[in-house]
Amino acid sequence: MSLIEAQNLTRIFRRGAEDVRALTEVSFHIEEGEFIAIVGPSGSGKSTLLQLLGGMDLPTSGSLCLAGKEVSRLSDAERTRLRRDTLGFVFQDFGLLPILTVEENISLPRTLGKASPGPPVAELLERVGLSHRRHHRPHQLSGGEMQRVAIARALVRRPRILLADEPTGNLDSTTGASILSLLEELNQNDGITLIVVTHNETLAAAAGRRLSLQDGRLQEQNS
Numbered sequence: 001m002s003l004i005e006a007q008n009l010t011r012i013f014r015r016g017a018e019d020v021r022a023l024t025e026v027s028f029h030i031e032e033g034e035f036i037a038i039v040g041p042s043g044s045g046k047s048t049l050l051q052l053l054g055g056m057d058l059p060t061s062g063s064l065c066l067a068g069k070e071v072s073r074l075s076d077a078e079r080t081r082l083r084r085d086t087l088g089f090v091f092q093d094f095g096l097l098p099i100l101t102v103e104e105n106i107s108l109p110r111t112l113g114k115a116s117p118g119p120p121v122a123e124l125l126e127r128v129g130l131s132h133r134r135h136h137r138p139h140q141l142s143g144g145e146m147q148r149v150a151i152a153r154a155l156v157r158r159p160r161i162l163l164a165d166e167p168t169g170n171l172d173s174t175t176g177a178s179i180l181s182l183l184e185e186l187n188q189n190d191g192i193t194l195i196v197v198t199h200n201e202t203l204a205a206a207a208g209r210r211l212s213l214q215d216g217r218l219q220e221q222n223s
């Protein structure tokens with residue numbers, strides 16, 4: 001069984017009297033350790049797909065198995081646990097809390113819910129090259145540094161899967177390239193399965209495989 005198995009995933013949003021088909025019958029498998037780029041024009045369903053993969057939303061029809069569990073069959077509590085124990089998230093806008101220091105932002109997921117074993121914050125800071133910034137607050141950091149903090153925070157529970165939506169979207173190309181190297185290293189050295197939504201061609205080209213969406217449908221699977 002693959003780490004992720006999507007079968008005929010369909011997501012329809014109701015907007016007033018109108019139905020918006022964000023995803024239509026999307027099927028694919030992702031194996032542990034893969035680096036996948038999700039690409040496609042604006043509005044093609046990329047973020048919708050990432051939300052489903054992250055267990056933050058449920059399909060209108062179709063099935064999604066994550067680490068052997070059929071997501072739609074789980075209770076809210078079970079889905080939250082699966083998300084917390086298996087997945088890490090990174091977003092375009094970093095999502096850091098401005099009143100917390102770098103160190104506090106990184107350890108936040110650990111303070112929510114039950115304490116879980118994971119790498120010490122000092123090790124994570126070292127990992128993303130920010131040991132010297134641990135007492136800083138987000139507004140004192142550059143965009144690239146903020147994204148490194150977000151990546152360190154995503155790693156705090158040792159996820160098997162890292163999901164990222166446009167992780168380089170707010171960064172210049174040099175800074176974006178350094179974030180890409182960090183993500184590649186996590187994939188290659190730590191074996192974390194990496195799934196990245198991106199418009200950045202360099203990032204997409206670094207992936208082992210791309211899932212290309214067009215009007216909510218999957219186009220081809222090979223890069």
Ligand SMILES: Nc1ncnc2c1ncn2[C@@H]1O[C@H](COP(=O)(O)OP(=O)(O)OP(=O)(O)O)[C@@H](O)[C@H]1O
Nearest residue numbers: 013015020021022041042043044045046047048049
């Ligand atoms: N909560 C929602 N309610 C209604 N429609 C939605 C909702 N979320 C997404 N959609 C619609 O679903 C379609 C796919 O949206 P999605 O955000 O997945 O696109 P995307 O590929 O991520 O685009 P972008 O590159 O601009 O981020 C769009 O037509 C969007 O308007």
Ligand SMILES: [Mg+2]
Nearest residue numbers: 046047048165
């Ligand atoms: Mg999007």
